[in-house]
Amino acid sequence: MGALTDKYCIVGVGETPQMRPSNRTTLSMACEAVTKAMMDAGLAASDIDGMTSYQVADSTSSAHVATALGLRLNYCLDIFGGGSSTEALVAHAIGLIEAGYAKTIVCFRSMNGRSGRRMGGQIPGGPIPVATAMDDNQFNMGWGWTTPAQRFGMSAMRYLRDTGCTTKAFAEIAVAHRYHASLNPKARLRSPITIDDHQRSRWVVKPFRLLDCCQETDVAAAIIVTSRERAYDLRHPPVFIMGGYARTMTEAPQWNYSRPVLHYVAGNYGWKRAFGMAGISHSDVDFVSCYDAFTFTTLIQLEANGFCGPGEAGEFVKGGRLQIDHELPSNLSGGHLSEGYTHGVQMVIENVRQLRHRADDACPEWREGRHTYDRSKGCRQVKNARICCGMAWGWENMASCLILRGIAA
Amino acid sequence: MPVTIDYSKLRIIPDPDTREWWDATRQHKYLVRRCNRCGHKWFPPNIPACSKCMSMEIGWFETAGKGVIHSYVVVVQPIVGAFVGAVPYVVAVIELDDCKEEDGSVTRVAGVLTNDETEVAIGLPCEVLFEATNDPKIVMPRWRVSGSAENTWKFSE
Ligand SMILES: [Zn+2]
Numbered sequence: 001m002g003a004l005t006d007k008y009c010i011v012g013v014g015e016t017p018q019m020r021p022s023n024r025t026t027l028s029m030a031c032e033a034v035t036k037a038m039m040d041a042g043l044a045a046s047d048i049d050g051m052t053s054y055q056v057a058d059s060t061s062s063a064h065v066a067t068a069l070g071l072r073l074n075y076c077l078d079i080f081g082g083g084s085s086t087e088a089l090v091a092h093a094i095g096l097i098e099a100g101y102a103k104t105i106v107c108f109r110s111m112n113g114r115s116g117r118r119m120g121g122q123i124p125g126g127p128i129p130v131a132t133a134m135d136d137n138q139f140n141m142g143w144g145w146t147t148p149a150q151r152f153g154m155s156a157m158r159y160l161r162d163t164g165c166t167t168k169a170f171a172e173i174a175v176a177h178r179y180h181a182s183l184n185p186k187a188r189l190r191s192p193i194t195i196d197d198h199q200r201s202r203w204v205v206k207p208f209r210l211l212d213c214c215q216e217t218d219v220a221a222a223i224i225v226t227s228r229e230r231a232y233d234l235r236h237p238p239v240f241i242m243g244g245y246a247r248t249m250t251e252a253p254q255w256n257y258s259r260p261v262l263h264y265v266a267g268n269y270g271w272k273r274a275f276g277m278a279g280i281s282h283s284d285v286d287f288v289s290c291y292d293a294f295t296f297t298t299l300i301q302l303e304a305n306g307f308c309g310p311g312e313a314g315e316f317v318k319g320g321r322l323q324i325d326h327e328l329p330s331n332l333s334g335g336h337l338s339e340g341y342t343h344g345v346q347m348v349i350e351n352v353r354q355l356r357h358r359a360d361d362a363c364p365e366w367r368e369g370r371h372t373y374d375r376s377k378g379c380r381q382v383k384n385a386r387i388c389c390g391m392a393w394g395w396e397n398m399a400s401c402l403i404l405r406g407i408a409a
Numbered sequence: 410m411p412v413t414i415d416y417s418k419l420r421i422i423p424d425p426d427t428r429e430w431w432d433a434t435r436q437h438k439y440l441v442r443r444c445n446r447c448g449h450k451w452f453p454p455n456i457p458a459c460s461k462c463m464s465m466e467i468g469w470f471e472t473a474g475k476g477v478i479h480s481y482v483v484v485v486q487p488i489v490g491a492f493v494g495a496v497p498y499v500v501a502v503i504e505l506d507d508c509k510e511e512d513g514s515v516t517r518v519a520g521v522l523t524n525d526e527t528e529v530a531i532g533l534p535c536e537v538l539f540e541a542t543n544d545p546k547i548v549m550p551r552w553r554v555s556g557s558a559e560n561t562w563k564f565s566e
Contacts, residue, residue, distance in 0.1 A: 127487050129490045131419055131420070131489045134421075134422040135455070138422070139454075139519070140519065143519055143521040144488075144491070144521055153482035154500075157564060158531070161480070161531050161562040205482050206485065206497075207564055252460065256451065256452075260514075
């Protein structure tokens with residue numbers, strides 16, 4: 001068990017709509033997300049004294065957001081990073097609060113991920129007319145190998161070769177996450193899809209088709225971390241932080257393709273620490289979130305985090321096992337593939353809502369924690385949702401995890 | 410059909426750690442980094458220290474430019490303008506034949522093949538060639554399949 005297991009809680013969550021385009025600044029969107037998270041928690045401006053965010057030189061800062069909202073902070077920090085940052089900033093917030101630097105910390109991500117800086121490097125008019133390659137890009141842009149899809153495709157292809165897995169396993173993930181999006185009024189893509197729909201979608205970069213790739217989105221999302229003593233009096237049943245790992249790395253960096261096994265990703269190095277800290281085993285986990293920048297990133301992280309053995313993920317996900325009411329529901333909001341792309345915050349938000357037993361679905365009394373569990377009527381609340389394992393992906397070389405526990409079920 | 414890249418739409422900016430590498434490609438030499446202390450080799454060359462012994466006293470090893478395809482992707486939707494006319498093109502990670510070390514470590518490099526996807530498979534041997542660009546200071550390495558092999562693996566849709 002960890003020294004701080006269950007001592008800290010996520011007490012507030014909030015986000016803007018998933019937009020494309022937003023026609024808004026990242027500052028405006030961040031202010032909305034932070035305000036909504038505060039209202040969700042029932043916290044006043046005077047209660048918030050810490051703020052952190054992450055970005056890739058594409059967003060506003062904590063100082064701007066706090067100043068705009070009239071929050072006087074004891075701590076602010078903006079880090080460089082994308083996927084795997086949310087969970088790391090939660091770990092960071094625990095340390096800061098424990099040490100007395102702040103009492104209650106908001107973590108946000110605000111991005112015009114579609115209309116502004118796109119992670120794949122595209123510009124609004126299409127391909128980059130004249131590309132300049134410097135630094136690390138000297139050794140990938142010159143061979144037309146720049147985007148996350150192109151980069152992760154390399155380890156995905158080797159995985160298919162090494163394990164005998166096929167792209168039908170990728171399809172299982174696309175189908176499961178889309179099914180969950182169909183139960184989420186906030187999701188961008190809500191029409192259910194089939195394995196065949198996935199297999200017929202156009203190629204982006206083999207082995208990835210269009211339906212293997214996430215939705216670029218303009219969005220801001222925020223979560224609030226505080227100590228359990230403060231959490232008891234707030235609006236919702238507390239969601240306790242049991243354990244995790246924070247931006248754990250492989251021994252060789254992403255840009256070194258000489259790692260012994262290309263698809264032996266960072267989660268392999270982290271999960272024993274996270275589960276040990278939480279004091280649980282995989283069979284205690286009721287549902288997961290698993291960073292789906294691509295279907296493959298979900299697949300490989302289930303394996304990397306020990307939910308199945310090496311090379312077994314393709315079999316593991318077969319037959320709808322990641323769908324709600326099945327063995328291991330994954331990405332209940334629809335994830336990056338179908339709800340929208342928030343660089344990971346949204347998965348933590350959905351996990352919190354599920355563990356509060358207050359998934360914001362079509363059930364008339366979800367705000368009171370009462371659900372029908374009737375999927376045909378749009379309920380997406382997992383029955384008896386008590387423990388969730390959230391697995392996040394930066395690149396092959398970097399990953400985070402957050403194991404959460406709720407008491408509302 | 411040969412895969413043609415429009416190098417007029419690509420600018421390469423060498424830096425102090427990579428200038429000698431680009432100087433070498435101009436002379437049709439494919440270099441990887443080598444540690445002067447322990448002999449470990451690696452790529453890409455902008456990594457300025459040896460990950461085995463932490464030495465920053467590093468030099469170069471001129472490879473024969475031959476290796477085996479370790480993995481590949483087929484880019485169908487181009488993102489960089491220089492490659493719009495090249496799709497679908499194959500980017501491969503290639504394990505170099507002459508950089509294997511006693512402890513089992515290998516050096517892999519990446520590059521665009523001149524072959525189209527029908528001719529490519531994991532396990533096939535390949536070799537480097539060099540292409541002039543519009544910038545007289547920059548010569549780009551490319552790779553081509555150079556033979557056959559047993560136990561190759563090909564992506565099937
Ligand atoms: Zn060395």
